[in-house]
Amino acid sequence: MGSLKPADEAMDAGFLATRVDALINWGRKNSLWPMPLGLSCCGIELMAMIGPKFDISRFGAEAARFSPRQADLLIVAGTLTWKMAHAARTIYDQMPEPKWVIAMGVCSSSGGMYDSYAVVQGVDSILPVDVYVPGCPPRPDAVIDAILKLQKRIERESPLKDILSGPDEVDERGSGQLTYQPNRAVERTAGDLHPHDPRASREDGA
Amino acid sequence: MSATTRQRLERALEGARFVESRDGMPTLEVEREQLIATLRKLRDEAGFTSLTFVTAIDRYPKEPRLTVHHQLLSIEHCDRVRLQTELPGEDERLPSCRELFPGASFMERECFDMFGIQFDGHGDLRRLLMPPGYLHHPLRKDFPHHGIEPDRLYREWDRDRRQASECAP
Structure with missing residues (x-):
């Protein structure tokens, strides 16, 4: 149970005393529903990761939804072109909060070998990325590691404060404010x- | 080049100008004005019923800058022929052969998209690979490797989207 470990004196009393943050984070981190945005060969490795051999259901993230409305983890798997960029941003905008982004593979992390006019030089110029996964394509293990790292990050978030403080300032990360380099x-x-x-x-x- | 192919070509086209080609394929140099007539003769009289591809080469900064290649296949005789048409840098126009070979439609669109060659009479010369609204022709030699404002269309879309959401109640 990790962070949800009850206090020793409450153990026998049949109830659980914990912090709301810990409870929410525990729920969020163990039910990351990925939205696979398979754009090229990384998409094939992503399928292997979701399939029975690597099996991300062990980490609660196997419910891949092909609708952004039902997902909270966007996995950008592959080469994002500028022609596709507005579609990727629309998918991200349609996902309900809270949401996270994994840039899978070098193409989505930095443009990779496609140092060209057609390819977005890293999806972080249009989306706020939480975890970058190197590799061309990365092995499924590497993406599972990224999900575990993201789970550790979610554990440290303070959702109650965010909920009570109301809607955030507009998040400008990756929303077209960075200049192209x-x-x-x-x-x-x-x-x-x-x-x-x-x-x-x-x-x-x- | 087999003798029979050349004979067939010479029979169909009076005074055809053959040029050297490194791969040994019979290659004819054609003036822009004669292109459609030549293609029609090759199709109807020499048996070249299939247009395999239309593409171009940019020899910038040499003049004439662009060379358009039409490659034809004769299924009956099992041989191919290539036509090359040179275009000067300022006047990149060529009659479309969509009427003769309907399959040329997409190849001419791609050629327009990548090299900026105007195919007169095509009727539907939209961009094929690059997004609509893109201003440049990426396979031209003077087009920079990193592009010219590659993110322009995304920024414009992003700006319009923000303005629309600000106006919404």
Whole structure:
């Protein structure tokens, strides 16, 4: 039961004394319903993760809903293009609070190898991401680890305060306020990886 | 190039201009004005009934800049022919061959989307791969690798959405 462990003196009395936060968090973290946004090959690994072999029902997250209205965990699995970006943001907006986002794979984390005009360089430029999972694609174990890390995070939240304080300020994270930055790291390493790349010789001054 | 293919082509097209091709496929150079007439002759008289693809090459900054390739297949004779048409950089127009080969419709749309070539008489020249409202043609050599404001359409959508939700009661 973890954080819900009752006080010793209440053990025999047949009731449970705990904090409301702990109770809510316990309920939330063990019933994460994922909304799989399978955009490319990561979607296949996601299916393996939900299937019987890796079986995320062990962690209470097996109820994959293909409607954002019934989900509270958005798993962005794969390459998000700018053409698809408004659809992804709409799906996120349609999910009821509280909601979390996992960026699965390098493409959704940073654009990955698609350092191009068509691909969003990390879904965190349009969505607030909670956990990033590296890998191309990540193994199902890695995504399960991300869910466990997210559960640990949810344990530390204070939902009662949020409920009593009323609706939050508008969350500006990932809502179009960040400016687009091309992935400069790729340009820096291009010379090491591809000596024939014209960008490499330009940096050497050749 | 087999002799029979060349003979068939020469019989169908008077004074056809053959050019070298690295893969050995019979390749003809065609003026823009003669393209439709040539395609019709190849289809009706030389048996090339199937248009396999329409694509283009951008040789920026060389002039003429764009070369459009039409590749035809003869199912009857089991051979192929390629037509290449050069277009100058400022005037990227070409008659559409949608009337002759209905399958050209999507390939010409893609060619327009990626290279900005206007196919006259196509009638439905919308973007195919890039979203509607996109301003550039990504396969042109002077198009930067990171794009030009790749997020512009998303920002505009986002702004409209916010304004709509502010106006809502």
